[in-house]
Amino acid sequence: MTDSTVVPLQALKVSCSNCTLRELCLPLGLNREEMTRLDAVIRQSRRLKRGEALFRSGEGFKSLYAVRTGFFKTCISSQDGREQVTGFHMSGELMGLDGISANVHGCNAVALEDSEVCELPFSRMQNLALEIPSLQHHFYRLMSREIVRDHNVMMLLGNMKAEERLAAFLINLSQRLTVRGFASNDFILRMSREEIGSFLGLKLETVSRTLSKFQQQGWIAVDHKHIQLVQPEQLKQLVAGCANAHPTPNH
């Protein structure tokens, strides 16, 4: 609409210290000086269009990325072209942790809507972490949380039935939206049925059919990508049995 040069400078100069996502992505209890040093390292606001890749598997690893606004999927693909979505990522979530091990990105990260990310140059973050113990600890915690999440996905893929998987998926989305202050029972899916299926180890037809089934039972209302959870308790009940017996609190 307007040329970017006329956007007030203030709007561009978003720093970690005043970012609304602070408690989602940064360690708590940094003092002013530490915050300033962090601000100096993190590059704000790289923008991506829907469909654009933030990084691709095999590319050199330089930085982690935090979602600022928008929505991403990460996925890996096999030699013969099968794709596995390894995660969906919304504001405050970090992507690229799998690139550290070999200094090469291990997955593709693709924006599912127009999005904005913060770039965290990893080697500079590492140096900072040596001097700010809570930052070091914070990164260990973040990586550990990703491992916990992955193990729960294994449980989902290894043990759960189609209905359980989809219910778990919807409840999970709903909870993450709640944390971010969005409506938890009324949302737009940013991904296609095929991408949901890839993540859940199902075919797109099964995803579609299962959504229809939930709708018939009056548990949800489906209008294409617009989903309403009418009876979320029913979904939760469906997931209750197969959920981790020792769920890890998120913080």
Next chain:
Amino acid sequence: MTDSTVVPLQALKVSCSNCTLRELCLPLGLNREEMTRLDAVIRQSRRLKRGEALFRSGEGFKSLYAVRTGFFKTCISSQDGREQVTGFHMSGELMGLDGISANVHGCNAVALEDSEVCELPFSRMQNLALEIPSLQHHFYRLMSREIVRDHNVMMLLGNMKAEERLAAFLINLSQRLTVRGFASNDFILRMSREEIGSFLGLKLETVSRTLSKFQQQGWIAVDHKHIQLVQPEQLKQLVAGCANAHPTPNH
């Protein structure tokens, strides 16, 4: 056989600096002083009997553990008792990384044969990591490697057929044995068919049937837990198509 008090002291005093697993579990290029400090923090040799748990989901998290000798499984269980094996672990491999995020262990770690582990008290390791940059980096790399491994398991569970899963499993075991200097085509499975199945998202009968099928084709020889890979190339070929298109080198 003999009482432990008569074992020569030398045999008990194994330190990281002279451990044969050094290049599997420690960062390279530590100087003598750094090594000494590491030795001071890592507690050697806790022994476990077959079937014994090293830690359990929900217990307070204090330490990471490195397998010294033996073999472990890690698993999580759901409220209604379904179990998902999240990994098998052999010498030089680290367990417990999922406990960092919430200060509580996120899985059970169980010895599948008589085993020995080194204990790495995490908070002391963290402090050490602040002073030894390569140690800090090493831990980031280890955790990242676990994430990469988990993503590959997702691909396995989400996209691969029973035969592909089992072939991938056998090839993976074989490769890890090779690295450790063991025979790569002739080994004893330490886990049951059911545990293999749990890891691969299959039922034990399917595991058994698929092993039989491989044997009929002359690719492997199965004698209960004793497995020989007669034509490992065939197994590799089966896995080739569904393997990660951008495999991450292990180091």
Next chain:
DNA sequence: AGTAAGCCTTGATGTTGGTCAAAGCGTTGG
């Protein structure tokens, strides 16, 4: 605004792997 492409839904049919059952073999512990 019109049109093509992509996405979603639904139905009919097929296949893989799960379930149930029984028997053999090994191992362990008394």
Next chain:
DNA sequence: CCAACGCTTTGACCAACATCAAGGCTTACT
């Protein structure tokens, strides 16, 4: 050394999900 238990194998049958196919709807591009 024997008995009991657990693990494995194999067969018969079944269910869940995949595959194939067609039609409708939405979106995006010109």
